[in-house]
Amino acid sequence: MTAPSSVNSPQTTVKVLSEALPYIQKFSGKTLVIKYGGNAMTQDDLIDSFCRDVVLLKEVGINPVVVHGGGPQIGDLLKRLNIESRFVNGMRVTDSETMDVVQMVLGGLVNKEIVSQINLAGGKAIGLTGKDGQLIKAKKLKVSHKTPEMTAPEIIDIGHVGEVESVDTALIEMLASRDFIPVIAPIGVDAQGASYNINADLVAGKIADALKAEKLILLTNVAGLQNKEGKVLTGLTTAQVDELIADGTIYGGMLPKIRCALDAVKDGVQSAHIIDGRVPHATLLEIFTNAGVGTLITNQISS
Numbered sequence: 001m002t003a004p005s006s007v008n009s010p011q012t013t014v015k016v017l018s019e020a021l022p023y024i025q026k027f028s029g030k031t032l033v034i035k036y037g038g039n040a041m042t043q044d045d046l047i048d049s050f051c052r053d054v055v056l057l058k059e060v061g062i063n064p065v066v067v068h069g070g071g072p073q074i075g076d077l078l079k080r081l082n083i084e085s086r087f088v089n090g091m092r093v094t095d096s097e098t099m100d101v102v103q104m105v106l107g108g109l110v111n112k113e114i115v116s117q118i119n120l121a122g123g124k125a126i127g128l129t130g131k132d133g134q135l136i137k138a139k140k141l142k143v144s145h146k147t148p149e150m151t152a153p154e155i156i157d158i159g160h161v162g163e164v165e166s167v168d169t170a171l172i173e174m175l176a177s178r179d180f181i182p183v184i185a186p187i188g189v190d191a192q193g194a195s196y197n198i199n200a201d202l203v204a205g206k207i208a209d210a211l212k213a214e215k216l217i218l219l220t221n222v223a224g225l226q227n228k229e230g231k232v233l234t235g236l237t238t239a240q241v242d243e244l245i246a247d248g249t250i251y252g253g254m255l256p257k258i259r260c261a262l263d264a265v266k267d268g269v270q271s272a273h274i275i276d277g278r279v280p281h282a283t284l285l286e287i288f289t290n291a292g293v294g295t296l297i298t299n300q301i302s303s
């Protein structure tokens with residue numbers, strides 16, 4: 001039977017596999033925290049290719065830890081329930097009713113979809129929110145807001161939105177050592193048992209810090225951090241990032257992403273990458289090739 005023309009020749013396949021060898025050797029035994037954004041999981045085939053990539057990583061001895069978002073999926077259900085979505089500095093204003101929806105969508109729908117797809121691809125995924133085993137201890141986030149007209153920033157209350165206080169790395173390490181792939185929804189809990197909605201980028205960054213991960217990979221729905229002309233920027237310093245925020249080039253959902261990437265490399269993660277999750281197998285392309293997809297942030301350049 002003749003192979004379809006879209007299928008690579010055996011030579012190409014073997015070349016690709018052979019090129020992956022140094023990367024497999026470099027990252028084997030290392031932990032990679034991969035944040036899968038809600039905007040990159042809007043198509044079934046993308047979820048499927050992402051989950052297959054995660055299973056492949058585990059099969060070659062790398063420890064993937066998945067943290068997922070689900071902002072658009074929360075927005076869809078809120079809309080069906082006639083509840084308005086509002087954001088301040090890229091964070092969802094979360095009243096009690098919204099918090100219920102956040103828990104249903106992140107801890108239920110989205111988490112179980114990823115777990116199920118990883119398991120179907122042959123992996124052993126375990127889904128957790130930060131409440132399970134008190135994995136993510138959180139406290140209320142204080143948001144300061146300033147418009148050009150204001151002389152000083154004001155602190156505003158955006159409801160049940162949290163920030164990470166601590167991460168139970170022992171639980172994640174125990175799962176990873178038994179061949180499980182942890183799939184974590186960004187919900188935290190405080191000492192009184194109150195739940196917090198936490199931006200998934202911030203959770204991924206803190207988990208990468210706590211695990212001293214080799215890489216933090218943030219999959220989103222853009223090619224990387226872009227300038228106003230749409231060019232992907234890479235190798236940015238903290239000062240350059242501050243300028244891009246001040247002039248409005250970086251806004252909304254990119255704000256927590258770039259902040260957590262800078263913090264992660266400052267705190268010991270080797271590199272952080274903002275990559276295009278709409279590209280099939282974007283994760284493998286980032287890890288196993290020299291292609292240099294998206295925006296790379298390392299500690300050498302982020303001071």
Ligand SMILES: Nc1ncnc2c1ncn2[C@@H]1O[C@H](COP(=O)(O)OP(=O)(O)O)[C@@H](O)[C@H]1O
Nearest residue numbers: 037038039220221222225226249250251253254
């Ligand atoms: N400078 C920038 N470069 C690229 N994207 C940006 C930039 N500033 C803001 N964004 C916005 O950030 C979005 C990604 O963040 P977000 O919507 O939270 O995605 P995710 O669900 O992947 O976390 C992009 O779709 C884009 O609209």
Ligand SMILES: CC(=O)N[C@@H](CCC(=O)OP(=O)(O)O)C(=O)O
Nearest residue numbers: 038069070071091092198199200
């Ligand atoms: C406080 C806050 O904004 N929480 C986010 C949590 C989900 C998330 O971060 O999803 P993405 O990664 O897909 O954007 C939210 O409610 O949308």
